[in-house]
Amino acid sequence: DAGxxxxxxxxxxxxxxxxxxxxxxxxxxxxxxWYRQTMMRGLELLIYFxxxxxxxxxxxxEDRFSAKMxxxxxxxxxxxxxxxxxxxxxFCASSPRTNALGEQFFGPGTRLTVL
Amino acid sequence: xxxxxxxxxxxxxxxxxxxxxxxxxxTTLSNIQWYKQRPGGHPVFLxxxxxxxxxKKQKRLTFQFGEAKKNSSLHITATQTTDVGTYFCALEQGAxxxxxxxxxxxxxxx
Numbered sequence: 724d725a726g727x728x729x730x731x732x733x734x735x736x737x738x739x740x741x742x743x744x745x746x747x748x749x750x751x752x753x754x755x756x757w758y759r760q761t762m763m764r765g766l767e768l769l770i771y772f773x774x775x776x777x778x779x780x781x782x783x784x785e786d787r788f789s790a791k792m793x794x795x796x797x798x799x800x801x802x803x804x805x806x807x808x809x810x811x812x813x814f815c816a817s818s819p820r821t822n823a824l825g826e827q828f829f830g831p832g833t834r835l836t837v838l
Numbered sequence: 839x840x841x842x843x844x845x846x847x848x849x850x851x852x853x854x855x856x857x858x859x860x861x862x863x864x865t866t867l868s869n870i871q872w873y874k875q876r877p878g879g880h881p882v883f884l885x886x887x888x889x890x891x892x893x894k895k896q897k898r899l900t901f902q903f904g905e906a907k908k909n910s911s912l913h914i915t916a917t918q919t920t921d922v923g924t925y926f927c928a929l930e931q932g933a934x935x936x937x938x939x940x941x942x943x944x945x946x947x948x
Contacts, residue, residue: 754934766881766926766938779935814880824869824930829880 725749727830729815735836741803744833746815747796754818756827757790757800761811772798805837842929844939852947857914859942861927868930870910872901875941876923884912914944922946 728747736742748755756771770780775792783790787806792798802809812834816827843862851857861870869888873881885894887903887910894901898921900913914921924941931937 756934756936765940768935768937771934773934779932816881818934820934824871824886824934824936826871826883826886827881827936829882832880 727815727817727828729813729830729833731833732831733834733836735838736805737838738806739804740837741801742805742809742835742837744800744813744815744835746798746800746830748798748815748817749819749828750796752817752819752828753795754820755792755798756816756818757798758814758816758829759811760814760832766814769800802835805835807837810835810837842927842937842939844927844942846942847940848943848945850945850947851917853919854916857917857921857944859912859925859927859944861910861912861929861939863908863929865908867907867910870903870930871928871936872910872912873926873928873938874923875926879923881926917944917946919946919948 730745754773757769758766759769760766767782769782770790771778772792788802790800812832814829814832816829818825818827845860871886872884874884875881885901890907891905892903898915902911912925924943926941927939928936
C-alpha cells in the first residue's frame with residue numbers, strides 16, 4: 724500500500740513567491756497533520772484536520788500560512804508570500820483515528836528553501 | 839502547554855554498546871509515543887505507552903513509562919549500525935495533538 728505522498732520533495736524559491744505544498748494521506752485515514760521541522764525549533768505541529776475539517780490551527784505561525792483539505796484524499800499548505808525563515812522540512816502525516824491519539828504515519832516531507 | 843525535555847541531545851557509541859534516551863515532563867502524561875527518524879528520512883512510529891510502569895520490548899528496544907507517568911525511556915541493547923538516527927518522544931497535548939521532544943541523535947562507530 725502507498726504511504727502518505729507529498730509533493731514536491733524539494734522546492735527552492737525566492738522570497739516573496741507563493742509556495743504550495745501538497746499531501747495525499749493514506750486511503751481511509753480520517754486525520755491529517757501538517758508539521759514543520761527545523762534545527763532550531765524541532766518538529767512542530769502546524770495544523771490538523773479531522774474528516775477534512777480543520778480542528779486546530781494554533782501552530783500556524785502567521786497569516787502568510789494557510790491550509791486546506793478539500794476532500795479526504797488531498798490537502799495543501801500554502802505560504803504567501805514566502806520568507807527565508809520559512810525554510811524547513813514540511814511533513815504531512817495521517818492517522819486512522821479521529822477521537823484518540825494513535826500512530827501517525829508521516830510522508831517523506833518537502834524540503835523548502837526560500838532564498 | 840505541556841513541555842517535554844529529552845536527554846541527551848546527542849549520543850555517540852561504539853557498535854555493540856547500549857544506548858538510552860530519556861524523556862521527562864513536568865506534568866502527568868496520559869500517554870507517550872516514540873518515533874525514529876533516520877538521517878534524511880521521516881519520523882516513523884515505534885510505540886505508544888499508556889499504563890503507569892509499563893514496559894514494552896521490540897527485539898533489542900525496551901520502552902518504559904514511569905510509575906508517575908512523568909517520564910519515559912528508550913533503551914537499545916547492543917546497538918547496530920541500523921539503529922543510527924534521531925529518536926523522539928512525543929506526548930499528547932489535547933486530543934490527537936503531539937508535542938515532540940527535541941530528540942536524541944544517535945551515531946554509531948562500526
